[in-house]
Amino acid sequence: MERIRTDICVIGAGSGGLSVAAGAVQMGAKVVLIEGHRMGGDCLNYGCVPSKALIAAAKHAHAMTDGAPFGVAPVTPEVDYAAAKDHVARVIGTIAPVDSQERFEKLGCTVIRDWARFVSPDAVMAGDRRIEARRFVIATGSSPFVPPIPGLDTVPYLTNETLFDLRERPDHLLIVGGGPIGMEMAQAHRRLGCKVTVIEGDRAMGKDDPEMAAIVLDRLRGEGIEIVERAKAEKVGGGAGEITVETSEGRFTGSHLLIAVGRKVNLERLDLKAGNVAHDRAVKVDRHLRSVSNRRVYAVGDCAGGLQFTHVAGYHAGIVVRAAVLGLWFSKATTRHIPWATYTDPELAHVGLTEAQARKEHGIHLEVVRFPYDENDRAVAEGRTTGLIKVMVARGRPVGATIAGDRAGDLIAMWATAIANRQKMSAIANTVLPYPTLSEINKRAAGAYFSSRLFDNDWLKTAVRLIQKYLP
Known part of the structure; x- marks a missing residue:
């Protein structure tokens, strides 16, 4: 049996685990990275990357059918489904080197391709190797949940x-x-x-x-x-x-x-009982993402419970690196500023509180402002006028935003930034954006918030008349 001692042992080479490993090793920590299946995890191999590649192929097919309003005769596309899947495979292959074993070994990680299981609170086994570490990070992700429907098997x-x-x-x-x-x-x-x-x-x-x-x-x-x-x-x-x-x-x-x-968290192989790691459907962690029962252990991404998104795993990785590598304990995980998107056409994206949540939390202090896509000039020019932005505002600050429409996943970034940094609506309204772009939808929504204050204000109108009367 080979015995390895290290500073950080990361279990799982999906997006969260890879981010922790890359950050920790480049800061000077000794890192062991264990992966029993595919490097890159679900996102690269079965989730975000292949699904968006297939969606892109589908968009090209659909574009051939809806050009009539633009003077382009629609035709029925000849779809080669296998070739579309070849496109998916090429996309995965192009991105895969970034997540590869070779890259992480070059960074300085010891990469072990096997399944890990705890044998004590301070050690795991991977094959015939025993890894003892100062800190462990569980980043094994999740898998599709298959419900017990009679006959499904x-x-x-x-x-x-x-x-x-x-x-x-x-x-x-x-x-x-x-x-x-x-x-x-x-x-x-x-x-x-x-x-x-x-x-x-x-x-x-x-x-x-x-x-x-x-x-x-x-x-x-x-x-x-x-x-x-x-x-x-x-x-x-x-x-x-x-x-x-x-x-x-x-x-x-x-x-x-x-x-x-839905999805279930991949914990069954880890023998968490032997590691004294409390869990239910996910690892039980505190706001620093540290196990409540074994202070050597952290969990990120799906394993920490909560929102199951690749970018959440990356966010968690930053918190764990600061805590486990640098000893900085001020970072706490929260979800208030986490955006997400569904990549249908039109897309649907959201950050912060929903309208229902905001009404419950902020009551009479909540204002909801809307702006439709069909009043945006770029959307009109491109025939992409189906859509709406809705922003929840409390005491002058956005507390949530939802966008349904073309490129909503990109447009939500401005509201994610505003909420993460506790910016006021004036920060959006004061931003100058290029014309004509869809991003102006965000600015117009902020303008809608201020318009009633400016244009329906009798006191302001009286003041303006006086100013105009006496202004030299």
């Missing part, structure tokens, strides 16, 4: 971990789950020529603002996607090429089935 089904290996285009894709993954893949496959039915046990896009989600869902239904809500999947049957899902709202049959109902 008797039929072939897909998850995000197997979908991107599929080479033959589905004739009719059934998707159980109407969250971000389900809706993104529903639209992508519809645009690539598949019939698509989404089956959701509650409300589709149920974690998003209902008013804003409706904008997206209306577009998806308009493109021919069948979205069945409040239809819990009760039984699955059939076989390859003809799979049936029975629900409380009816029976649906398709050629392929995608399960997209």
